[in-house]
Amino acid sequence: MEYRVLGKTGLRVSSIGMGGIPLQRVDEGEAERIVNTALDQGINFFDSARGYTESEAKFGLVLRKRRQEAIIATKSMERTKEGILQEVNKSLKALQVDYIDLYQLHNVKSLAALDQVLGPNGALRGLIQAKEQGKIRHIGITGHVAEVLEKAITLGEFETVQFPFNAVELGPTEKILPLAQAHNLGTIVMKPVAGGAIPDKNLALRFLMEYPVSSIIPGMDSVEQVLENAAIGQKFVPLNDEERRQLQETIKDLGNTFCRRCEYCMPCPQGINIPMIFLLDGYWQRYNLKEWAQERYLAMEVLPDNCIECGICASRCPYGLAIPELIAKVNQRMGLRQ
Ligand code: SF4
Ligand code: SF4
Secondary structure, three states: OOEEEOEOOOOEEEOEOEEOHHHHHOOHHHHHHHHHHHHHOOOOEEEOOOOOOOHHHHHHHHHOOOHHHOEEEEEEOOOEHHHHHHHHHHHHHHHOOOOEEEEEEOOOOOHHHHHHHHOOOEHHHHHHHHHHOOOEEEEEEEOOOHHHHHHHHHOOOOOEEEEEOEOOEOHHHHOHHHHHHHOOEEEEEEOOOHHHOOOOHHHHHHHHHOOOOOEEOOEOOOHHHHHHHHHHHHOOOOOOHHHHHHHHHHHHHHOOOOOOOOOOOOOOOOOOOHHHHHHHHHHHHHOOOHHHHHHHHHOOOOOHHHOOOOOHHHHHOOOOOOHHHHHHHHHHHHOOOO
């Protein structure tokens, strides 16, 4: 396995790490087999989140016993000091470990949210306290919005940044990655296969391996997937011309139907959270997390049937998504209770 330095943390992480979302949908026995196999194959970087329901607990079944072999990352959406201190304790309990290597502020979506976490009662203060107490070792941030991450990178408060990056979402390579490198932040690549939208995972991961990122973290829900993904980090084979052409075809096909969560379409005058609708639809269609996705979908304040087809969103989308039509289709899929 190729190991790369996680920026200023100094940790050496496997170039292929493991994202924790899919562990939610496997039983405990399968989760143990998956995580044990990952460690056996040299994968040492595991990323979970408070928001991924049972994911931390399932990682913990194995990682508490093989603690020295693992670098554990997790994250929370809490934005206050007190709130995140409680979340750190919950993570430690779920994972059954006495420290976490990397705790991240999860999905900081706007400059206002960034200001809040940086404030005197903000979550960053909580993480600094947790670090002083030895409960966590390093602090990072995750998100999808380039301008938020760009600002966060330059603050000097974070040691890592996690962002979506894949063959159809190349934006970060242009801005976030060089900036993160210049400030020596570790770079963690989420959504490496565009949430399952790129059908050939092998091509998608090998494409990313050529970039100077610290760890690429596909989700895995079977031992076979672990073996396939780990093999890419163990013996990297660059894409040949034919494979590059195939990937280009995929990118073209996904061009104006795949939401990159850049949020340029927002705000919608009707209050519809457009990127969230596409995100949950991805979980519904490609991640086999139908119940989980629909529960969150139906809990949203405003559903697509409130769309008045004003077209403002579509005119702002840099990728040309026909948003009103696409969200109406999503609503047909997920808008009715089963
Ligand atoms: S719909 Fe378009 S503008 Fe809106 S988040 Fe997705 S890609 Fe960005
Ligand atoms: S077309 Fe619909 S979703 Fe788009 S901005 Fe208008 S009301 Fe909102």
